Amino acid sequence: MPRLSYRRALTRALADELARDEGVFLLGEDVEVGASMVTTGLAKRFGSDRVRDTPLSEQAFTSFATGAALAGLRPVIEFQIPSLLFLVFEQIVNHAHKFPLMTGGQCAVPVTYLVPGSGSRTGWAGQHSDHPYSLFAHVGVVTVVPATPADAYGLLVTAIRHDDPVVVFAPAGAMDLREDVDDLTPVPLGRGRIHRFGDDVTVVAVGHLVHDALAVAEELAGQVSVEVFDPRTLYPFDIDGLTESVARTGRLVVIDDANRACGMAAEIIASVVERVRLLAPPRRVTRPDGAVLPFAPALDRAVQPSRDQLATAIHLTMKDET
């Protein structure tokens, strides 16, 4: 069984789609050399017409990709820093996302925005460590956060083939994961994945936190039977899959590496409690409200959701039984 890293899974997905479809091309800063170590080798193989370095003009090249998509191509843009999404939020939301509806269905904008290394990179501080996925879910742009190498491959392939804009967050905390994979296949959007079955509580974990949730579930195994649900796609969200899980366990905890107010955890909890009567109040473990990741490593860690916080939340929800 070949062992595949998360980072190489992304490379493989890009290479396979570039090879499969002439309309696919990659744009970004330093993608020809492959500074992110995701696009490594692609310019050599596909040429600089298909794998293209851009000047530092995020707003222009994001809308350039929109235009190319309107003309029938399938651009993929790599962003070096998650916070660059703030710079191009206007171009993605106001143009790429809105064009199909505003034109009455005259066009499609199949662009993929790939963010390798989203979230904390340890030591990169305030402007390089955000995880703004809930913003895209809020505006209704397809948003995926794969947790494993196989899902990174499968979701990136699906994103590229999808006819609407898709933002792919590849968390820094997952980039160096490896797993044995036999078979790499596209993963459908909006379909969650249960990594571990359990009876007492469903933990929804986003991105790299899936692995933390699995570790906590293992630790607590003698005391609490924890189910770990990985949504994989935040928008559209597999609410049916999660409802099925929570209907069995009766309890819900969400762990999500982004700010608390109006965050994904809030949305997930609201969507579940609209449908399921829980045995205990749900809990969420997130970054604090308004968090800016401080530089010093201990501070950076202190702001990110931790395994201890998750274990505590699980215990609390178990005790809270009504």
Next chain:
Amino acid sequence: MTDADPVRLYRTVRLIRRFEERAVELVHGGQIVGGIHPYLGQEGIAAGVCAALGADDVLAGTHRGHGHVLARGADPARMLAELCGRVTGLNAGRGGSMHAADFSLGVLGANAIVGASGAIITGAVWAHRRRGRDTVGVSFFGDGAVNEGMLLEAFNLAALWRVPVLFVCENNGYATTMPVAGAVAGSIAGRAAAFDIPAVQVDGQDPETVRVAAAAAVDRMRAGGGPELIEARTYRFDVHHTFEHAVRLDYRPPDEVTRGRARDPVRIQGERLSAVDRAAVDAEVEATLDEAVRFALASPQPDPADALAYLYASGMTARTGGG
């Protein structure tokens, strides 16, 4: 490909003029909600530029965008139906005045975000050419847009990658109420010069002058040249937006307005026709617009149950918002 026929050029400016006048009436009558940004006075620019384009070319416009869509040949009846929010509209009533688009004609839409169209058109032209077409593109924008970073980034990309885009700045002297002198450091043509983009200033009130300048630029671009810029000096005859018909804003001196309105592109081009030809065009345009108004107002309203139709090209559907 260039259409040098003075009668056709006159018909285009006359059509836009009368379309806009009718649209303003429909705003006042309540049939068009939200108002419009009338293109009155600037007709010669859209007409002249579009007369220089070929069938495979693409363009994107602005919030003041009716003229660009009509000059490209969109059906005035479906355009008016769009302004009235009807299902028969170009955008099935989903776009309205500021987003009217006709992809079948390469009109990638009016765009209501100032400075946004340049990068979109650059990408579209680059993509069409990569697919083997001889496409050139036009990005229309106002004098206000030259202070938007996004547009200047697009200048850089187009020049760097030699994407044949004609950047057309419709300098009507104001961004809403802000005069150019109060907003633009340096000059508009100087923006282009910074990127080695050839730029010319033309009299935007003369449709034929605009056409000749655009045709020359398009010829050079088709022969392998990179982007060019035309600064068309023009004057907006009426309000920034029809809301000003209700609230008088005091920012243009009356004598300036009088002088500006004296140079009328419809009259200037009309004088190149015989009285007989002109009368024939005027009558045909009137009949076309009578029919357009009738069509628009008789067209069905969209069904609120379909309010989010077309949201996703992939066919995905969105959760509803109700309880």
